[in-house]
Amino acid sequence: MRGICQFVVGVCFVLLVGCGTQQQKPGVSDTSTYEVYSRLGFEYLQEGDTGNAKQSFQRAIDMNSGYAEAHNGLALVFQLEGDTALAESYYRKATKLAPDSAMMHNNFGAFLFANGRYEEACQELARATEDPFYNRRSQAFENLGRCYRLLNRDDVAKHAFQRSLQVTPNRPVSLVELTDLLVDESQPIEASKYFDRFLELVEKRQVEHYAKSLWVGIRLERLRGNTSRAATYALILKNLYPDSEEYQQYKESSR
Secondary structure, X not given: OOOOOOOOOOOOOOXXXXXXXXXXXXXXXXXXXXXXXXXXXXXXXXXXOHHHHHHHHHHHHHHOOOOHHHHHHHHHHHHHOOOHHHHHXXXXXXXXXXXXXXXXXXXXXXXXXXXXXXXHHHHHHHHHHOOOOOOOHHHHHHHHHHHHHHOOOHHHHHHHHHHHHHHOOOOHHHHHHHHHHHHHOOOHHHHHHHHHHHHHHHHOOOOOOOHHHHHHHHHHHHHHOOHHHHHHHHHHHHHXXXXXXXXXXXXXXXX
16 A cells, blocks of 8 residues: 555554573573563564464563563564454453553554554553653653544544654654644645645655545635635545545545
8 A cells, every 4th residue: 555554453563682592591480480481472473473472471471470561572473363352361461560651552552453442442442642762752641542533532632643743853743743633724824834844745755645645635715715826736646545434435526
């Protein structure tokens, strides 16, 4: 699929320093051992080897049943394998064992979002944004904004996108989503500020237009009275995304 992935469902695999397959050294504690097994599980998971990943995570849990990282790892494995009931069970165990872990709340929120459980997803994603040191906090705010939009809570969605951009100023999806919300509010000047920042990224070839960005551009230019620019975006939308929902909306709006 061309363009920007509009919502990263699934997980962000964390590379853990020091993991590997080295032999256990004399004097290494059981704590180090279960951590190594868990880290090895994430390595297998990144390689797509879910069988060995499961064995490694289970070994970690056998050694320490309260180790949240390993429960989170098994949740990711079962999510990838399509076993949603088991995935949810392990996500709940992980977040219960590590209630302050932004990563685990974000992963669980993404899982719930993927299964259309938006109310619950928003709650988990909101928990993920609470940690000011979470290295994916801007993404969590962005995901939260998209979640709120699906619940028609545009007021809090706007705040989430703004917070995303405060943390990371040039997140393309947040820029487009904020533009969209401001166009809905008939605020072309404010909307243009965000869309211009998105266009700068396009011009620098850091991102590409996608169906929604083009549809938002059409609506913004119509609001500004720039029919020529709107027509240009419409032509690109027609050529690149003729089967998209956004193109259908454009055709309906042009009747």
